[in-house]
Amino acid sequence: MSKLIIPTPLRKFTNNEGSFNSSGSTVREVIHELVSTHDGLKKHLLDDNGNIRSFVRVYVGEDDIKSLNNDLTPVAQNDIVSIIPAIAGGIA
Amino acid sequence: MKISNNAYQLMTSDALERFPNECCGFFFGEDGDNRTVTHVMKVNNSKEGDQRRRFAISPVDYMKAEAFADEQHVQLLGIYHSHPLHPAWPSVHDREQAMPWFSYIIIGVQPDQITRVNSFQLNDDRLFTLETIE
Structure with a gap:
């Protein structure tokens, strides 16, 4: 089992x-296993097409999945997967 | 929401010191019916480009904030940032990227004074609602 950090x-x-x-x-x-277990997370993590929202970062170990194979990045047993909110904003 | 004098001072002085750029950071404390802010962590504005109008916080700094909360036995309650020369009111960008549960403190700042400090939270429809600050 891998461990997902919330x-x-x-x-x-x-x-x-x-x-x-x-x-x-x-x-x-x-991610889909997580949102099927905790339904309230769905709208915050996935877009209407079931893809990970662009403002949500996911790391496997210390690597951003954007530098790997995005949501098709393999997850091995004992891997640590982290969900990290992309934090940004400002006046305009 | 109740903000300790020390935490308020740290956030507002950060807004003044980094003017005309946007400042940003995390705040921590206790959750509850009335949140209490006791700790502040200033972080680098990692936005590439015009930092007078935008801010970003790196994933590494986010992970540091979660670790700090664990170590200090406080809760990571939210994010603060400033709006130089603009009202302390969330923009479309602020809302698009906001997470539920977090409080978002926005500091309106002019060259030599704080104009307003507001805090907002997303509701279930992903719209911001104003939080009362004591």
Whole structure:
């Protein structure tokens, strides 16, 4: 099982659990397993097409999946997968 | 939301010191019916380009903030940033990238004074609602 780390603002959807164990073999499978277990997360993590929202970063270990194979990045047993909110904004 | 004097001072002085650029950082404390802000972490504005109108926080800094919260036994409650020469009101960009649960403190700042400090939270429809600051 891999371990998915849930960021603080999303823990209200996971009964305050900070992590989630998954048997998914890709990032996509891991994220979909998470949102099927905790439905309230769906609109915050996935867009209307079921893809990971552009403002959500996912890391496998210390690597951004954008530098790997995006949501098809393989996830091995004992990998740590982290969801990290992209934080940005400003006047315009 | 209640903000300690020290935390308020740290955030507003950051807004003044980094003027005309936008400042940004995290704040921490206790959650509850009335959140209490006790700790502040200033972070680098990692936005490439015009930092007078935009800010960004790197994933590495985000992970540091989560780690700090664990170590200090406080909760990561949200993000603050400034709006130089503009009202302390969220922009479309602020809302698009906002997460639920977090509080978003926006500091309106002029060259030599703070004009307004507001805090917002996303509701279930992903719209911002104003939080009362004591």
